[in-house]
Amino acid sequence: MTPPAESDVSITIVLVDDHALFRHGLRELLSMEPDLVVLGEAGTGAEAVVMAARHRPDVMLLDAGIPGEQAAATIARTLAVAPDTRIIILSMFDEPAVVKELLGAGAQAYLVKTVTRDDLVATLRSVRGDGDRVMLSISRESFERVSDGRSSILSAREAEILALVAQAYSNSQIGRRLDITEGTVKRHLRNVFTKLGAVSRLDAVNKAVASNLITVEKPAAPAPRG
Known part of the structure; x- marks a missing residue:
C-alpha cells in the first residue's frame, strides 16, 4: 500500500461514472487508502453538480463520457458551485482535442482508465496538494499533439x-x-x-x-x- 502524503489529512472524493459496477469497484479500491474518503457517487452530470454543491469535495473523479451533458459543461457547473474542488478526468480514450478541451475547462488531471492503482492514488494526492499542477496519463503521441497546440487558443x-x-x-x-x-x-x-x-x-x-x-x-x- 502506498503511504499517504499527509497521514493526518483526509482527501474527500466524489465519484462520477454512469457504470455503477465501475464506481463501486473504484470506491472499494480507494477505501484501502487511509487518507482517501469517498463521500458519494453520481451517474450523470446533473447529479455530479448536486453532489459537488452538497459535499464540496476536495476531488471529483469524472468520467469523460458522462451522460446528460458534455463533460466540459459538468466541469464548469461543478466549479461554479465548488470552486476549490479539483477535477480528475477518467476516460477510455486520450483524443488530444478532448484532452485540451477538458483541461481548458478546468480539469486538473486527465487519466486513461488503464492507469495503475498506484498512479491514480498518487494523482489524487498530488492535485489536492498542488493546485497549480496538471497531471496527464496519456499516450506519448497524444501528449505531443496536446503540447504542440497548447498555445493556440485562449477563451x-x-x-x-x-x-x-x-x-x-x-x-x-x-x-x-x-x-x-x-x-x-x-x-x-x-x-x-x-x-x-x-x-x-x-x-x-x-x-x-x-x-x-x-x-x-x-x-x-x-x-x-x-
Whole structure:
C-alpha cells in the first residue's frame, strides 16, 4: 500500500461514472487508502453538480463520457458551485482535442482508465496538494499533439483576465472588475498557464503578447495644454 502524503489529512472524493459496477469497484479500491474518503457517487452530470454543491469535495473523479451533458459543461457547473474542488478526468480514450478541451475547462488531471492503482492514488494526492499542477496519463503521441497546440487558443474570458494581469491587476481586483470570484480568476489563470506552458504571470503575459493572443493597453497620452 502506498503511504499517504499527509497521514493526518483526509482527501474527500466524489465519484462520477454512469457504470455503477465501475464506481463501486473504484470506491472499494480507494477505501484501502487511509487518507482517501469517498463521500458519494453520481451517474450523470446533473447529479455530479448536486453532489459537488452538497459535499464540496476536495476531488471529483469524472468520467469523460458522462451522460446528460458534455463533460466540459459538468466541469464548469461543478466549479461554479465548488470552486476549490479539483477535477480528475477518467476516460477510455486520450483524443488530444478532448484532452485540451477538458483541461481548458478546468480539469486538473486527465487519466486513461488503464492507469495503475498506484498512479491514480498518487494523482489524487498530488492535485489536492498542488493546485497549480496538471497531471496527464496519456499516450506519448497524444501528449505531443496536446503540447504542440497548447498555445493556440485562449477563451475570451481567459484573454480578458490575462489582459488585466498585464495591467498589474491582482486576482481580487480582477474578480471585482469582472464580477466573478477570486477562485474563478485563479482557475482561469491555471488554464492559461497550462495552455501557454507558462511558469509565472509575467511569463504568461509575455507569451500571449508574442503570440498576439492579447493586446496590452498603453497609458493614454496626456492632453496638450492650451
